[in-house]
Amino acid sequence: MDPRVLEIALVVGAVGLWAACYAALFLVTRPASPRPGPATQELGTESPAVASLLANRWAVTEDAVEATLLDLAARRHVELRQPAADPMQTTVHLRPEADQSGLTAYERRVLDRVGALAVGGVVPVTALTFRDDKQAKRWTKQVRVEIVAEARTKGLSQRRFGKTAVGLLVAAAGVVATVVAAAAIHYNQRVVEEDEAGLVIFAFFFTFIALSAIAGRYPGERDTLDGRVVAARWLGVRDWLRGHEEFADLPPAAATVWDRYLAYGAALGVTRVASSVLDLGMGSRRLVWSSYGGTWYRVRVRYPRFWPKYGRKAFDLITRALLSIGLGLVLVLYGTKPRQILSDAAPARWFDTFEPLARIAGIALLAYGGYKLLRAVIDLATERTITGEVLWVQVWRTARKDDDARPEPVLHYLAVDDGAGDRTTAWALPSELAFCNDGDTVTLRVRRWTRRVLTLKVNERSKRGDFTESTVDHESEDLVATTLGSTMRAVTGVLRAPDVSPATLLTAEEVGHALGMAVRMQDEVPVPGPFRMVTFHTVERNKQVLLLQLAGGRMGAWAWRSNSRGTPLPGIGDGAFANGDRATLRFGETTVVLTLLGKGKGHRQHLPWLLTQAAGRMSA
Amino acid sequence: MGNLGLFIALGAIALVVLLLIGWTISTYNRLVRQRNQVRASWAQVDVQLVRRYDLIPNLVETVKGYAAHERSTLEAVVSARNTAMAAAGTPGGTADRAAAENVLTQALGRLFALAEAYPDLKANQNFAALQAELANTEDKISYSRQFYNSAVQTLNNSIQSFPSSLVAGLGKFEPPAYFEAAGGERGPVQVRF
Numbered sequence: 001m002d003p004r005v006l007e008i009a010l011v012v013g014a015v016g017l018w019a020a021c022y023a024a025l026f027l028v029t030r031p032a033s034p035r036p037g038p039a040t041q042e043l044g045t046e047s048p049a050v051a052s053l054l055a056n057r058w059a060v061t062e063d064a065v066e067a068t069l070l071d072l073a074a075r076r077h078v079e080l081r082q083p084a085a086d087p088m089q090t091t092v093h094l095r096p097e098a099d100q101s102g103l104t105a106y107e108r109r110v111l112d113r114v115g116a117l118a119v120g121g122v123v124p125v126t127a128l129t130f131r132d133d134k135q136a137k138r139w140t141k142q143v144r145v146e147i148v149a150e151a152r153t154k155g156l157s158q159r160r161f162g163k164t165a166v167g168l169l170v171a172a173a174g175v176v177a178t179v180v181a182a183a184a185i186h187y188n189q190r191v192v193e194e195d196e197a198g199l200v201i202f203a204f205f206f207t208f209i210a211l212s213a214i215a216g217r218y219p220g221e222r223d224t225l226d227g228r229v230v231a232a233r234w235l236g237v238r239d240w241l242r243g244h245e246e247f248a249d250l251p252p253a254a255a256t257v258w259d260r261y262l263a264y265g266a267a268l269g270v271t272r273v274a275s276s277v278l279d280l281g282m283g284s285r286r287l288v289w290s291s292y293g294g295t296w297y298r299v300r301v302r303y304p305r306f307w308p309k310y311g312r313k314a315f316d317l318i319t320r321a322l323l324s325i326g327l328g329l330v331l332v333l334y335g336t337k338p339r340q341i342l343s344d345a346a347p348a349r350w351f352d353t354f355e356p357l358a359r360i361a362g363i364a365l366l367a368y369g370g371y372k373l374l375r376a377v378i379d380l381a382t383e384r385t386i387t388g389e390v391l392w393v394q395v396w397r398t399a400r401k402d403d404d405a406r407p408e409p410v411l412h413y414l415a416v417d418d419g420a421g422d423r424t425t426a427w428a429l430p431s432e433l434a435f436c437n438d439g440d441t442v443t444l445r446v447r448r449w450t451r452r453v454l455t456l457k458v459n460e461r462s463k464r465g466d467f468t469e470s471t472v473d474h475e476s477e478d479l480v481a482t483t484l485g486s487t488m489r490a491v492t493g494v495l496r497a498p499d500v501s502p503a504t505l506l507t508a509e510e511v512g513h514a515l516g517m518a519v520r521m522q523d524e525v526p527v528p529g530p531f532r533m534v535t536f537h538t539v540e541r542n543k544q545v546l547l548l549q550l551a552g553g554r555m556g557a558w559a560w561r562s563n564s565r566g567t568p569l570p571g572i573g574d575g576a577f578a579n580g581d582r583a584t585l586r587f588g589e590t591t592v593v594l595t596l597l598g599k600g601k602g603h604r605q606h607l608p609w610l611l612t613q614a615a616g617r618m619s620a
Numbered sequence: 621m622g623n624l625g626l627f628i629a630l631g632a633i634a635l636v637v638l639l640l641i642g643w644t645i646s647t648y649n650r651l652v653r654q655r656n657q658v659r660a661s662w663a664q665v666d667v668q669l670v671r672r673y674d675l676i677p678n679l680v681e682t683v684k685g686y687a688a689h690e691r692s693t694l695e696a697v698v699s700a701r702n703t704a705m706a707a708a709g710t711p712g713g714t715a716d717r718a719a720a721e722n723v724l725t726q727a728l729g730r731l732f733a734l735a736e737a738y739p740d741l742k743a744n745q746n747f748a749a750l751q752a753e754l755a756n757t758e759d760k761i762s763y764s765r766q767f768y769n770s771a772v773q774t775l776n777n778s779i780q781s782f783p784s785s786l787v788a789g790l791g792k793f794e795p796p797a798y799f800e801a802a803g804g805e806r807g808p809v810q811v812r813f
Contacts, residue, residue, distance in 0.1 A: 041664055041767055243657040246770045261763065 003190050007183045014179035018172055018211060025169070029160045031058040032223040036235030039243060043260060044233055047071065048267035049106060049147045050156065054231035055238055055268050058157055058221040060144040066278040067267035068110045068143075069128075073255040074263050077103070077111060080125065080253045087251035087277045090125040091296075094118050106146040113139070113280070116463040119291040125252060127296065129283025131392055131438040136282045148221055156227035160219040173211035180207040238268035248272040285392045290417040292389035292441075299391060301415040302425045309375075309450050311396075311411050311428025317376040317450065324369030331362025379449040387443045387459065388418030390436050396428070409434070414453060416444065429453045437462060498552030498590045502534045505592065505614040511536045511546055514606035517599065519545060530555035538599065545600030548614075549593040556591040560584065563593055569608050573615040576608070583607035587618045647778075647787040654775040658796050661768040665799060668761045669708070669721060675757065676701045676728075679750045683731065686741035690734055697731050700724040718799050728754065765799050772796050 048067035130136035151157035184203035335358035339351040392415040398407035414429035439462025566579025573587040581596040707720040
């Protein structure tokens with residue numbers, strides 16, 4: 001067999017097998033679809049958000065957040081008022097007197113969001129949308145993990161891949177990485193004359209880390225035994241509510257009549273109108289709510305894309321205008337020159353056509369350049385200062401400093417409502433001035449024609465930036481961290497490299513003194529993963545005599561377990577052992593292993609002394 | 621040519637007839653579904669009302685221990701309960717049943733008002749538990765009534781609207797009565813602004 005085929009087959013086969021195992025596990029652990037219980041109007045103790053999770057096959061949908069807002073209204077933490085026939089005109093009113101002590105983390109987060117947006121305690125329900133995509137994603141993710149955390153606390157949900165499954169996948173990743181490394185060794189022996197350990201180490205760790213990262217990725221939630229029972233009951237409630245045709249057409253303000261039933265209806269996906277009105281996701285940048293001046297109204301914003309002048313610097317515009325004028329002059333004044341120069345080379349009718357066209361183009365360029373120059377000069381002379389509320393900030397243009405660099409923002413769109421009307425055109429904000437957020441009150445110095453912002457001053461910061469700041473207690477935060485991060489933390493714990501550099505633990509002089517020979521320390525070879533190591537070589541023949549290895553985190557604990565045997569050496573670090581030509585030291589979460597090699601093997605009696613030196617450096 | 625015209629006309633008539641049959645079946649099934657929802661909603665009301673009947677004897681006995689001489693109030697509760705239970709034998713949603721239940725609600729209200737004058741009774745744990753349970757049941761009755769009335773409204777709209785009223789007439793669908801609350805509880809809307 002062709003050795004190349006063998007190498008590729010080894011790598012593809014091993015990785016493919018691992019991927020197949022992962023896919024099989026994914027299939028096996030898919031959330032159950034419980035059969036709905038009998039239709040009932042009896043509500044359970046779970047919140048609408050958790051009910052939504054269970055009814056949607058253990059997935060948090062946007063219904064959960066909307067239902068939470070309706071539930072807050074049903075429990076009198078906020079009021080929903082509909083002043084006219086159109087449910088889109090519903091407003092949310094804060095009730096600061098309501099006791100918030102019993103609220104869950106995500107309920108408080110939704111309430112905080114309403115509070116941050118409210119002006120005079122009121123916010124239109126359609127103004128609850130986000131204006132920053134990243135902020136929206138971050139906020140939604142936090143709410144999601146808090147809902148999942150609550151469901152897990154009640155025993156209704158569990159991580160799709162448990163610790164054992166992830167552990168097995170990581171172990172399998174280790175096997176696959178070994179196979180890939182073996183293929184790399186084979187390749188080395190076939191192609192490279194000298195063994196390249198770097199390629200093998202890289203192949204091993206790259207494969208291991210990549211597959212472990214996939215294994216540790218959050219795979220979603222799945223059912224539990226209790227969860228299936230409760231989900232069946234909630235599906236029964238859904239069937240009950242669905243049977244009432246009127247329910248689908250209830251507006252959000254009907255929460256005052258239907259209390260929590262409307263919230264549960266929204267959570268279970270049976271409230272068509274209420275769910276279509278409520279939207280706590282990303283909003284539209286073209287129709288934006290403004291509260292500038294103390295009342296709420298909508299502003300239409302235009303974002304120019306193809307205006308040649310838009311956002312240009314005056315220097316650029318004047319330069320372009322002068323170029324146009326120059327080109328126009330050339331065409332007008334020297335349009336007949338080609339006939340004089342090339343009269344012998346081309347027929348006369350060509351010049352009869354070209355000359356009037358050149359003259360027309362020249363005049364057009366002169367007019368265009370003159371107009372641009374005049375407007376640019378007027379624009380320069382008529383700078384204005386406006387004050388208003390920032391409605392939308394968004395990157396418009398990016399540029400790379402060089403081919404390899406990442407694109408960086410150059411210009412931002414900045415929509416500002418200065419109270420002059422319900423329509424506006426976004427300003428072009430140089431990105432170095434883009435330090436404001438939506439809702440801030442700002443003063444701008446601008447050029448109206450180019451819409452370019454020259455200076456920006458933030459007069460008052462908005463509360464909206466605090467959306468994602470956690471107001472939940474520490475215990476809940478821990479729970480949330482555990483919800484999504486436990487397995488990943490376990491994986492990263494395994495892979496975490498020790499903070500201490502092995503080169504700082506022993507000097508060449510100390511090793512030389514212990515081994516009775518002149519040695520030098522080889523530079524540390526950077527290796528991905530949880531290990532760090534240096535080697536000491538004889539000066540005379542460059543032969544290895546001592547290997548110093550460090551392992552941190554979970555891998556350090558494993559290294560300690562497998563090496564803590566032989567003669568105990570009390571008083572050194574948190575524990576130490578000597579076993580033949582190897583000695584091990586434990587200090588905190590770090591394990592140090594000294595291994596004598598080659599000519600060093602005859603000096604095992606000095607290993608405790610070397611460990612003492614290393615322990616001393618670590619404690620320092 | 622003449623045959624083709626005839627075929628087209630017959631085809632059009634057949635299509636219209638098919639559409640009509642399809643619509644009739646669909647409307648009839650919708651009416652049946654709505655009627656079943658009314659019945660299911662009434663069953664939910666009934667469950668809560670029976671729960672209330674079950675709680676009343678215990679409550680009366682407890683109050684007797686502290687305020688035996690308030691005979692008229694206690695007898696009114698017992699009598700209202702008996703009347704309501706008798707009315708329960710008739711088909712659901714009737715005006716008589718609703719009236720009897722409303723009398724019982726009012727009698728219970730007077731009984732609880734009476735307890736205010738007897739601190740020992742108010743402090744009695746059994747009485748407090750029964751009062752809480754009854755309040756909970758009253759809440760559930762209120763929601764059940766809301767669901768029932770909502771289902772009745774939907775069915776009545778279908779029965780009385782044209783053209784579904786034609787199918788309702790053929791299928792002998794009768795508009796059920798609302799279960800109306802008494803006095804201050806009348807109507808499902810309680811705006812709290």
